[in-house]
Amino acid sequence: MRTSELIGCQVYDTAGQHVGTVHDLHFRLRPQPGGSQACQLDALECGGIGFGHRLGYGENAMRGPWPFPQLFRYLARRSVAVPWTEVTAVNRPRIDISSRRDQLQPARRQRT
Amino acid sequence: MKAVLSMTLGVMTAIGGFVDIGNLVTSGITGARFGMTLAWAVLVGTAGMVLFAEMAGRVTAVTRKPIFHVVRERLGVRVSLVNAAASTFLNLITLAAEIGGVSLVLQMVTGISYLIWVPLAGLAAWLVIWRMPFQWMENIFGLLGLGMIVFVVALFRLPTDWHALWHQVISPAVPAGQPAPTWWFYAVSLIGACIVPYQVIFFSSGGREEGWTSKSITEMRVNALIGFPLGGLLSLAIMAAAVPVLQPLNIQVSHLDQVALPVASAFGRAGLAFVFVSFFAATFAAAAESALSSGYSVAQYMGWSWGKRHPPSAAARFHLVCLASVIAATAFTLTTIDPVTVTIFAVVLGAAAVPLTYFPILIVANDARVMGQRVNRRWVNAAGTFFLTIMVVVSLVSVPLLIITKAGQ
Amino acid sequence: MTRWDEDEFTANDLLLDRELIDCHGMPAGRVDDLELSDPEPGEPPVLTALLCGPTAFGPRLGGRLGTWWQAIGRRLRLVSGSYPNRIDAGLIDHVDRLEITLLAAREHLDSYRFRRWTEEKIIGRIPGDTT
Numbered sequence A: 001m002r003t004s005e006l007i008g009c010q011v012y013d014t015a016g017q018h019v020g021t022v023h024d025l026h027f028r029l030r031p032q033p034g035g036s037q038a039c040q041l042d043a044l045e046c047g048g049i050g051f052g053h054r055l056g057y058g059e060n061a062m063r064g065p066w067p068f069p070q071l072f073r074y075l076a077r078r079s080v081a082v083p084w085t086e087v088t089a090v091n092r093p094r095i096d097i098s099s100r101r102d103q104l105q106p107a108r109r110q111r112t
Numbered sequence B: 001m002k003a004v005l006s007m008t009l010g011v012m013t014a015i016g017g018f019v020d021i022g023n024l025v026t027s028g029i030t031g032a033r034f035g036m037t038l039a040w041a042v043l044v045g046t047a048g049m050v051l052f053a054e055m056a057g058r059v060t061a062v063t064r065k066p067i068f069h070v071v072r073e074r075l076g077v078r079v080s081l082v083n084a085a086a087s088t089f090l091n092l093i094t095l096a097a098e099i100g101g102v103s104l105v106l107q108m109v110t111g112i113s114y115l116i117w118v119p120l121a122g123l124a125a126w127l128v129i130w131r132m133p134f135q136w137m138e139n140i141f142g143l144l145g146l147g148m149i150v151f152v153v154a155l156f157r158l159p160t161d162w163h164a165l166w167h168q169v170i171s172p173a174v175p176a177g178q179p180a181p182t183w184w185f186y187a188v189s190l191i192g193a194c195i196v197p198y199q200v201i202f203f204s205s206g207g208r209e210e211g212w213t214s215k216s217i218t219e220m221r222v223n224a225l226i227g228f229p230l231g232g233l234l235s236l237a238i239m240a241a242a243v244p245v246l247q248p249l250n251i252q253v254s255h256l257d258q259v260a261l262p263v264a265s266a267f268g269r270a271g272l273a274f275v276f277v278s279f280f281a282a283t284f285a286a287a288a289e290s291a292l293s294s295g296y297s298v299a300q301y302m303g304w305s306w307g308k309r310h311p312p313s314a315a316a317r318f319h320l321v322c323l324a325s326v327i328a329a330t331a332f333t334l335t336t337i338d339p340v341t342v343t344i345f346a347v348v349l350g351a352a353a354v355p356l357t358y359f360p361i362l363i364v365a366n367d368a369r370v371m372g373q374r375v376n377r378r379w380v381n382a383a384g385t386f387f388l389t390i391m392v393v394v395s396l397v398s399v400p401l402l403i404i405t406k407a408g409q
Numbered sequence C: 001m002t003r004w005d006e007d008e009f010t011a012n013d014l015l016l017d018r019e020l021i022d023c024h025g026m027p028a029g030r031v032d033d034l035e036l037s038d039p040e041p042g043e044p045p046v047l048t049a050l051l052c053g054p055t056a057f058g059p060r061l062g063g064r065l066g067t068w069w070q071a072i073g074r075r076l077r078l079v080s081g082s083y084p085n086r087i088d089a090g091l092i093d094h095v096d097r098l099e100i101t102l103l104a105a106r107e108h109l110d111s112y113r114f115r116r117w118t119e120e121k122i123i124g125r126i127p128g129d130t131t
Helices: A050-055 A069-076 B002-018 B021-035 B039-063 B067-110 B114-130 B134-157 B161-172 B181-195 B197-209 B213-247 B256-303 B312-333 B339-363 B367-372 B378-404 C011-015 C052-059 C061-074 C112-121
Strands: A010-012 A017-032 A037-047 A080-083 A087-091 A094-097 C008-010 C018-022 C027-030 C032-035 C047-052 C085-088 C092-095 C099-102
Touching: A017 A050, A017 A080, A037 C047, A050 B067, A050 B213, A080 B067, A087 C032, A094 B181, B002 B134, B002 B213, B021 B067, B021 B213, B021 B256, B021 B339, B021 B367, B039 B067, B039 B161, B039 B181, B039 B197, B039 B213, B039 B339, B039 B367, B067 B114, B067 B197, B067 B256, B067 B312, B067 B339, B114 B256, B114 C011, B114 C099, B134 B197, B134 B213, B134 B256, B181 B339, B181 B378, B197 B213, B197 B256, B197 B339, B213 B256, B256 B312, B312 B339, B339 B378, B367 C092, C008 C011, C011 C092, C032 C052, C052 C061
Parallel strands: A010 A094, C018 C099
Antiparallel strands: A010 A017, A017 A037, A017 C008, A037 A080, A087 A094, C018 C027, C032 C047, C047 C085, C092 C099
């Protein structure tokens, strides 16, 4: 499976509501038996403008320039993270999940 | 002592490097037609270039990566492709203009038609890229370009009306009898002649060729903050010198020899020798630099190895792109399209494309995770956003003005 | 073992479009796409390889331009098959915000073919290429 098959898909929740477009994949490092670490696909980030996240405004590390941080934070407010465990079907360009949109957490934790 | 010498050298090459065929042509044309009423455009362009270059240079020094490296990562696949395509196209037009410029200078000196010189100029430019060590190229041509100081000296020899010129500088207005759209069009062209995308790509990539690190930031700043403004001053001198000599005669500058006329008038042949050498150095260096910038942009975008510091076989595709650019630009110039016209198009389209190149740099310079303590300060951001806004406005009006005024008629 | 500067990140943050540097410090291309293992029930996919080249870049571009880019890439390939050049995840040395360092030399990567072809067929034929 390739990331290009996931990014750009439209996500629909269990009620058939459109959640958003996948614009990024969230990975987490998990130790494996044998001592190595694997990069595990944790969640799909979808929703509003991926561009703001792309530029780096999703986290708190961007200084400016004004008004970009404010602008992108506003545009990204509807971004949500869909845990991989909620995904029931992947049929490009559609991904179905087993929870409802309002049950999803917002994407990106704030980091300094 | 060595550091001071090295810094002085850097400044001097920056001065010579700032001025290229775009500045020569636009300063000559506007001085003859509008006096010094467009001096403000050179000031705006130079200030913008200094801001842009310092930021790009700082990002390069801290990240130890050239700026095109970060364009693709920040803008995402599709937007960065547009950016890369636009940069490549602009580098090519500029290269064609510079090769045309070199040939025009040789035509001025020898009287032989410029078309004969075009393939030779192209070949020579490519040979310099292929074989001449980077520092030599920078230093030799940068220093020779300083000969343009003869225009400053000429101002004191010519019947220059300093009061009138100063008045035009501080209270600019469209001169009587000149169409306003054309005046604005040339304002755009002057700005575009100062903020040329290839120059920033070259400034940054050249910095990496010389191995800039965070410690090089002071040296980089001296080059940008002193060198470029002095280059802008030279452009203003060329503009001012045209006023007492060309404006009274209502000469519409369309040939490079007309730009040199004021110096001939002041100093005769001796002065012209300075003009020929410095014009040749400026345009030839710019040709080599824009060809290198084609290679830099494409190779950095694609992730290939690049640069003159590697033996050619270790950066094969980079050299291939440089070679292909020189061939394409030479072929284009051989179609006999007037090099002066090509130059005007190159600077105007270049001005239009600045926001695209500047935006990712402004973004990265704000990323504390990458820049650490060297992240943009608040006032730099304020200046940067202001400048970006100006360039977006310039971008929006440039093509309509180009069409309305039929490229400056 | 691969060293990661952060333990939680996204594809766009640290992986996609990043420059690859080989074990000698030479550029080895850019990450155009990521290969993940096929999902099993209860097992999230893991990153198995980095993908490079026009056949990986094309699908990310999408649209007609992407399809065209991919088709050209397939034509230019010196081996048949359209699966892009693959760099196994085990070959990754270090990942940080600016680049991804590999454990192998670039001559040993699949993506070397195009470079080698340019070197031999074009640049190698021009006099003065060995500085």
